[in-house]
Amino acid sequence: MNSFLSIITALIIAVTVCGPSPSTACTGFYLQAKDGGVAYARSNEFTADLKANIVVIPRGNSYNAQMPDGGTGLAWKNQYAMVGMNIFGLPYIHDGFNERGLQVGLFFFPDFAEYASYDKKHAKNSVAPFEFATWLLSNFATVEEVKKHVKDIRIVPTVLKGLGISPPLHTFVVDSTGQSIVIEPINGELVVHDNPVHVITNSPTFDWHLTNLRQYINLSNHETKPIKLGAFPLEKLGSGSGMRGLPGDITPPSRFIRAAYYANMIPEQDTVEQSLNSAMRLLGSFFITKGMVIENEKPSEEFVQWQIFTDLKNKRLYFNTYDNLNVRMVDMEKLKLDSGPFKMIQIREPQVFPDISSQIMN
Numbered sequence: 001m002n003s004f005l006s007i008i009t010a011l012i013i014a015v016t017v018c019g020p021s022p023s024t025a026c027t028g029f030y031l032q033a034k035d036g037g038v039a040y041a042r043s044n045e046f047t048a049d050l051k052a053n054i055v056v057i058p059r060g061n062s063y064n065a066q067m068p069d070g071g072t073g074l075a076w077k078n079q080y081a082m083v084g085m086n087i088f089g090l091p092y093i094h095d096g097f098n099e100r101g102l103q104v105g106l107f108f109f110p111d112f113a114e115y116a117s118y119d120k121k122h123a124k125n126s127v128a129p130f131e132f133a134t135w136l137l138s139n140f141a142t143v144e145e146v147k148k149h150v151k152d153i154r155i156v157p158t159v160l161k162g163l164g165i166s167p168p169l170h171t172f173v174v175d176s177t178g179q180s181i182v183i184e185p186i187n188g189e190l191v192v193h194d195n196p197v198h199v200i201t202n203s204p205t206f207d208w209h210l211t212n213l214r215q216y217i218n219l220s221n222h223e224t225k226p227i228k229l230g231a232f233p234l235e236k237l238g239s240g241s242g243m244r245g246l247p248g249d250i251t252p253p254s255r256f257i258r259a260a261y262y263a264n265m266i267p268e269q270d271t272v273e274q275s276l277n278s279a280m281r282l283l284g285s286f287f288i289t290k291g292m293v294i295e296n297e298k299p300s301e302e303f304v305q306w307q308i309f310t311d312l313k314n315k316r317l318y319f320n321t322y323d324n325l326n327v328r329m330v331d332m333e334k335l336k337l338d339s340g341p342f343k344m345i346q347i348r349e350p351q352v353f354p355d356i357s358s359q360i361m362n
Helices: 003-018 120-125 131-141 143-152 206-216 252-265 271-284
Strands: 027-034 038-046 053-057 064-065 072-077 082-086 095-098 101-108 169-174 180-186 189-196 225-229 232-234 303-311 316-321 322-331 341-346
Touching: 027 101, 027 271, 038 095, 038 101, 038 169, 038 252, 038 271, 064 131, 064 180, 072 131, 082 131, 082 303, 082 316, 095 131, 101 131, 131 143, 131 169, 143 169, 143 180, 143 189, 143 225, 189 206, 206 252, 252 271, 271 303
Parallel strands: none
Antiparallel strands: 027 038, 038 303, 053 082, 053 341, 064 072, 082 095, 095 101, 101 169, 169 180, 180 189, 225 232, 303 316, 316 322
């Protein structure tokens, strides 16, 4: 079967399994500094209000996975404390890290996510799609550990009540050493891809995105040199001529190309704090404002609901929202993580514009 027919077949199967899903355009990547620190960045775009907040989950919380038939699946306790962004007030991490510096993010994967069929006899090792990141963060400290144990689990198509669908998702995993993988549910199995370019967006599959990079092999951060067309001299019109042809639209394939080139062209910084600053500047170029995407003439619009940035060395989470671009920070080292129920930190605060008029210098 050729690649085109393969994609069409996957589309048909995935729509049958997952049904229609809201539009989403998330972008994630990370940068590694010379001091060994890892700075992670991720935007979350969506049409529906995900009612997200920061969630803090101390060690020892109990979980019972939700199954499609209303029963329970895998039961576990988190051995590692976690901090991250949740959705709909649930005690699950949508994107965040644990105390060992493992970062896990769930990214929409519409039309291509194919979960395992639910079978009650396998319920005890099954989780819902929206629980998968929390299970990983609960149990593992490194990407290598995740690789060894990811086949122990089944993801089954359980409906997330806030959305009314079983969300089609794939998973970005990064650890404090700078190793990373992408995990995708394909034909009911969890397929693990090493991530040599350190980025992720949405559909199609991750291996397709890596192949698509080959179409942009000509791109470079080196300026083009003057040439002659016959007797007519041609010179660049301005800076950035080496990146001529970089796709500028906001589809997942185009965002993947931009993120891959930009993230890998940023010079390696001395410290993770400097890398974090670079990551914040870069993620801003993927900001989708209201009105840029409208589905089927409906009034719902896709836009950036929040962005997070994490310092996996110092265990700090930074974030902003569409209505408040002020960057706020949660320091894991200052939290009580030994035991107790999960707690949330409200992220919806108004934008603040400090008045520095009185600071005029003489």
